[in-house]
Amino acid sequence: MRKSIFFVVTVMLLCWNAANAQHVNVTFRANLATVPDTLGPNSVVQIRGTTITAAGHSADDASIDTLAPGVLLAWNGHSTMFLKHIEGDYWEATFPIPAGSKIAYKFFTNSAHDTVYSGADWEHKGWEDNIKTIPGIYSGNRGLDLTTFTGTDTTLPLQFVNGIKYGAEQYFRPYTETDSIDVWFRVNMEGWEDFNDQTQVVGVRGGVSPGYLGDLSWDHTFFLTQEKKHSNTGQCDYNGKYFWSGHVRIPKESVSAGQEIEYKFVIMSKGDPDDADPLRWEDSNRSFTISSTK
Incomplete structure (x- = not known):
């Protein structure tokens, strides 16, 4: 009996590792100091978007993509990718993204509510402005390209939510960094x-x-x-x-x-x-x- 239990546990672990290897844990970090709004620790900060695949999904696709169990990506309130408040204007979250995939996305923020869902009156009150087009990513959205990434974890550079100007760079800063x-x-x-x-x-x-x-x-x-x-x-x-x-x-x-x-x-x-x-x-x-x- 002990050998059988060990065998079953081993198989379960191997299956979990195989499934886990098909995803990359991506950490998104956002700074909301550039949002023309006043947000609190419980305000909504959400990632919305779609996967871009050879099957024809595009940056303006209206489908709901399941990136992993319980992790949904969509251009509306169906998205379950919410960032959590860390401190000050900083928000962060880690999500499993399918290895080898490419996604287009935007940040959505709303200070008056602590959640959002499809059909809510405020469902589209909080979009950031367009980002400068990235090759291979369409319609002025942010882009994440994992097609050549071979690791299991990655942390993206800090991103300021774009409330500054139309067509800002994806990793823009509202100021010029110095040695100070x-x-x-x-x-x-x-x-x-x-x-x-x-x-x-x-x-x-x-x-x-x-x-x-x-x-x-x-x-x-x-x-x-x-x-x-x-x-x-x-x-x-x-x-x-x-x-x-x-x-x-x-x-x-x-x-x-x-x-x-x-x-x-x-x-x-x-x-x-x-x-x-x-x-x-x-x-x-x-x-x-x-x-x-x-």
């Missing part, structure tokens, strides 16, 4: 009723006083730039012009991993120098933590 620690500040001013973008601007103060911590200072304002109306409006709740953003650099040698940096958003009169007194400060300090200086 790059911090992307972004704030939604839609809820600040007495803010007037015709006479006022938004900035950031923080870091140290006196002096500077890179571009940050409690005595000087780092001015943010008002964003333009986006061709994609995310959940369709906000106009892109309500968002102000900017790229702050902090020298690596001036901070340490785990260090907490405090800051506040401030309102300034348009045309004021950076050392002028702000018209208004936020009530409480915000903070972010230096995760690494490497």
